[in-house]
Amino acid sequence: MAYMSQEGYDTLVADLKRLQSVERPKASAAIAEARDKGDLSENSEYDAAKEAQAHLEDKINKIKIAIAEAKIVDTSRLSTDAVQIMSKVEMTNMATKSKMTYSIVSESEANLKLGKISIKTPIAQGLLNHKVGDVVEVKIPRGVIKLRIDKITIE
CATH class of the missing domain: 1.10.287.180 (Transcription elongation factor, GreA/GreB, N-terminal domain)
Known part of the structure; x- marks a missing residue:
């Protein structure tokens, strides 16, 4: 499913x-x-x-x-308490202080140009179930990055 x-x-x-x-x-x-x-x-x-x-x-x-x-997914029933599928997450890379925003979507909807990443990507997996203010360590192919979750919304 x-x-x-x-x-x-x-x-x-x-x-x-x-x-x-x-x-x-x-x-x-x-x-x-x-x-x-x-x-x-x-x-x-x-x-x-x-x-x-x-x-x-x-x-x-x-x-x-x-x-x-x-x-x-009925987006009206989703919560912004923690990151989940259909969450739009604003975050800061703690090493570079650069800001980025991604929406976490299904594999078939992923489109990096539109800021939509698959729920199966390392970044999405690292963010899942975390809350605003959390700093998460995400293992990516180039190593480990620390991301602070600044805001969670539902599109």
Whole structure:
């Protein structure tokens, strides 16, 4: 089961519809076009089109599973007492005094450009269940960083 926001769920559903209604027919058309070019045993265009279709079907199946296993989080019932999924956390790196803000989301919703990190990342795992004012040590690939939690909100 994967917890996610309504927005994340809606995005997955929209992606699935697009893949099924737009990308799947394109893949079928590419295979048909390549097939029309003759001998399939030496037709690299046909092989590439079949491989692209297989990747597309795999992606569709993964999204279907994610949708089936999704548990939409009712953000109105969440608390800002401690960090949890769907928390937006403002924090300070104690070594550099730099400020950063991340929202902790499901893996399928993670987007670093938008400041959304997966709940499975080391930083999110280190912050979970901690409160405002806590200084947490988070083990990241480059070592250990100390982060002070300055504010917790729910988006």
